[in-house]
Amino acid sequence: MKPLIIAFLGKGGSGKSILSALSAKLFLQRGLRLLLIDADPAMGLATALGAEDFKTIGEARAEIIHQARISRGEEKERLSEIIDFLLMEALVETPDYSLLVMGSTNTVGCYCPVNNLLRETITRIADQYDVVIIDAEAGIEQINREVTRSVHYPILLTDNSLRGAKTAILAKQAIDRSPGMNPQRVGAIFNRVENADPSLQKLLEEASLEVYGTVPADPVVTARDARGESAMEMPDHSGALVALENILRTFQILPDDKPRQPRHPAL
Ligand SMILES: Nc1ncnc2c1ncn2[C@@H]1O[C@H](COP(=O)(O)OP(=O)(O)OP(=O)(O)O)[C@@H](O)[C@H]1O
Ligand SMILES: [Mg+2]
Numbered sequence: 001m002k003p004l005i006i007a008f009l010g011k012g013g014s015g016k017s018i019l020s021a022l023s024a025k026l027f028l029q030r031g032l033r034l035l036l037i038d039a040d041p042a043m044g045l046a047t048a049l050g051a052e053d054f055k056t057i058g059e060a061r062a063e064i065i066h067q068a069r070i071s072r073g074e075e076k077e078r079l080s081e082i083i084d085f086l087l088m089e090a091l092v093e094t095p096d097y098s099l100l101v102m103g104s105t106n107t108v109g110c111y112c113p114v115n116n117l118l119r120e121t122i123t124r125i126a127d128q129y130d131v132v133i134i135d136a137e138a139g140i141e142q143i144n145r146e147v148t149r150s151v152h153y154p155i156l157l158t159d160n161s162l163r164g165a166k167t168a169i170l171a172k173q174a175i176d177r178s179p180g181m182n183p184q185r186v187g188a189i190f191n192r193v194e195n196a197d198p199s200l201q202k203l204l205e206e207a208s209l210e211v212y213g214t215v216p217a218d219p220v221v222t223a224r225d226a227r228g229e230s231a232m233e234m235p236d237h238s239g240a241l242v243a244l245e246n247i248l249r250t251f252q253i254l255p256d257d258k259p260r261q262p263r264h265p266a267l
Helices: 016-029 044-048 057-070 073-077 079-090 112-126 162-177 198-206 219-227 239-250
Strands: 004-010 034-038 091-093 098-101 131-135 153-158 187-191 210-215
Touching: 004 016, 004 162, 016 034, 016 044, 016 131, 016 153, 016 239, 034 044, 044 098, 057 079, 079 091, 079 098, 079 112, 153 162, 162 198, 187 198, 198 210, 210 239, 219 239
Parallel strands: 004 131, 004 153, 034 098, 034 131, 153 187, 187 210
Antiparallel strands: 091 098
């Protein structure tokens, strides 16, 4: 199961971008190679990480479609090379992780061969990493459009609101209905709450949605967000990070933080 793919889903403002960035920090601490995908057109994860001056996949895709339209014959066969090149340009590489920002992909008209090639190429890039974390768009559209098809752990975020809980349930139902999706485990986190509202918790459980736990409102997150500081550099003891780590470890999404076995043990 390589790479391990995790996606954060949920209603607008439920904490998808922040928890994506905080989980990235936790996986990094375990020495794993990380690809982060900001799949929300609002680009919240890129902002939460302080990334700047990147080309989005949407922009790369528009260039690819343009190339595909103007090239003929032999040149068309070079399309996959062009895609590789443009995707590499869109891949933000830092010493710690790589980031792909989807941006908006609303070029007029369906161009299915390009979309398929693009999806295959992204899959190929993803293969070079241990973990892929996807910060999804609010709502359930990306599940319906199969953007999250290969996700092993869709994590549905909610707050203590009926609207949040209902969106999480809708997402769970969309995952169950999605023919291509075969996740390892689906669960919900109450984010930015001290105690999950018992009636909302019951509602989720009645919809066969497992509740993983709660992540508290964390003043450190608020203060850092106000200053635009990267969520990856949150102090280790901050309440949200500790709670998220406990949840991800309890449900075996995050490995124990023992040092990894050397790849090539000394003979
Ligand atoms: N546990 C937390 N403690 C304190 N603040 C939080 C916490 N989780 C999220 N926030 C804050 O709530 C706001 C929304 O969080 P975030 O941007 O991560 O949500 P989102 O689901 O990505 O939103 P959108 O749907 O708009 O992309 C942000 O200002 C963030 O700093
Ligand atoms: Mg966001």
